[in-house]
Amino acid sequence: MDDLPDQLVWEILSRVKKNVDKNSASLACKRIYKLDNEQRQSMRVGCGLDPANQALTLLCNRFPNLEKVEITYAGWMSKLGKQLDDQGLVILANNCPSLTALTLSYCTFITDLGLRHLASCSKLSALKLNFTPRITGCGILSLVVGCKNLTVLHLIRCLNVTSVEWLEYIGKLETLEDLSIKNCRALGEGDLIKLGSSWRKLKRLQFEVDANYRYMKVYDRLAVDRWQKQWIPCESMLELSLVNCIISPGRGLACVLGKCKNLEKIHLDMCVGVRDCDIIGLAKKSSNLRSISLRVPSDFSLPLLMNNPLRLTDESLKALAHNCSMLESVRISFSDGEFPSFSSFTQNGILNLIQMCPIRELALDHVYSFNDIGMEALCSAHYLETLELVRCQEISDEGLQLVGQFPRLCILRLKKCLGVTDDGLYPLAGTDKLDFLAVEDCPQISERGVQGAARSVSFRQDLSWMY
Secondary structure (H helix, E strand, C coil), X not given: CCCCCHHHHHHHHHCCCCHHHHHHHHCCCHHHHHHHHHHCCEEEEECCCCCHHHHHHHHHHHCCCCCEEEEECCCCCHHHCCCXXXXXXHHHHHHCCCCCEEEEECCCCCCHHHHHHHCCCCXXXXXXXXXXXXXXXXXXXXXXXXXXXXXXXXXXXXXXXXXXXXXXXXXXXXXXXXEEXXXXXXXXXXXXXXXXXXXXXXXXXXXXXXXXXXXXXXXXXXXXXXXXXXXXXXXXXXXXXEXXXXXXXXXXXXXXXXXXXXXXXXXXXXXXXXXHHHHHHHHHHCCCCCEEEEEECCHHHCCCXXXXXXXXXXXXXXXXXXXCCCCCEEXXXXXXXXXXXXXXXXXXXXXXXXHHCCCCEEEEECCCCCCHXXXXXXXXXXXCCEEEEECCCCCCHHHHHXXXXXXXXXXXEEECCCCCXXXXXXXXXXXXXXXXXXXXXXXXXXXXXXXXXXXXXXXXXXXXXXX
């Protein structure tokens, strides 16, 4: 190694991806140790920092070119020593001039003051905060004012972020490309209007409302029409995920659904108010759609004050089949309260979508209408490679035995399916048809029954869900 030029050693070290391997290599000699220190661009630390601020100082001095830093205190207890505090963020700001991405998880000692220090990190473009309860909207505002190149912002369970001035400010910058707001109790659907012209640049939006606080806000959101009908530019949106949201007809997030002409992936989970016309409008605009996931709320969860027909029907699936020729992944799920006779999508609607689109991945959860006839129809699904069936109780061994006739299926997952037994998997034994088989919590399938049914198998049995 002594005869190799620095550039070649640098190239060798760059091919070592795991930090534990880099640490081992750096112990070989002082030269590799020095080059590794200069090359190291990412670092993940947490409970092992003790004393936290002093240890972080040593690490920042050792690795002067850090660009990505993740600090996580998941599983932290007081006996593990004091957490990193605001002074730790001062250390990062002063010693990491190349810092571009920072993730803080379960950092309960950090306050708005610490975020203000990060405002001096002019290169910071990505900030992710996961359960930092002392952070408020004032701290985020001070950071975005200083970090004008922020393109990624994730806020997860930031319970004290109430004011949204920061959202309005970052909307005017038009730099944001990836925004994720999950379970921040004080932030609702109406606040997203503050993004303004930044909707034009946004490529990825994840918005999740805390389900325990959703219905407390329903009446206010409908009474105060904060989202007037307006033109919302979403030409750059590629991924959209909405969970526990209120979709008000003709405004707000309903307008967004019909404007994402380049959308590739959408996830709608327990979103109250989604109508056929919303999905039909989405399908007509988003011809590049590759993945769709729908989890439909049950009847009892729908607000009684909404008079519009809210149930999604096969008309939505028909529109997707006719307009989204690139659709590869479909996931359909009904909530636990859904009764079999009330299922909004029929088996014919689902099969029509599979027959007209190159579906490679299909997942059905609590879809009671899907039965052995549906499994037989999948024998002509020429693109299907992955099938996941969860709580599909109308499928029996007769339908499961048809898996061997699926043209390209290589991954099968069964979970909480009551109607299938070892006999359904028996024809697959020793055939090498499947690359991977996972069986979870199916009471009539034994561990012995899955052996040999695929090159790789996973089996778990926990029947507490039945009682």
